[in-house]
């Protein structure tokens with residue numbers, strides 16, 4: 001409990017006492033506290049600061065991207081690129097590329113190439129799927145294909161193609 005000085009005898013008395021226990025004088029009433037002198041006032045100020053901090057983009061609590069997150073993102077990008085490049089190489093192998101009808105991307109099999117021990121080989125991808133295109137006799141035929149690619153910088157080189 002907070003105390004104050006009795007204005008008559010200068011002794012310490014309880015802050016909310018109405019009579020001084022030392023000199024028995026009637027104590028003047030306490031002035032009402034200003035809003036900023038209360039706990040509620042303090043909370044209000046803190047709350048206000050938090051809103052301002054947020055508005056100014058001080059992202060103190062933001063989750064930072066881990067190297068795993070970044071790697072996963074890159075893998076997603078690579079899988080899309082692998083599909084696009086596989087299409088390019090398969091198209092080159094077709095007799096009549098302009099007649100090619102491709103399945104939707106979802107019908108492509110795509111994955112990182114694994115060695116015999118089942119270990120992922122960095123930047124090597126396997127893509128498989130089918131394409132409908134005219135053969136040299138003008139007949140529309142469906143070809144199953146498999147492509148193995150390696151990413152080098154921004155380009156993808158063909159390692160193997162089977163159809």
Ligand SMILES: [Zn+2]
Pocket residue numbers: 006007008009010011020021022023024025
């Ligand atoms: Zn007193």
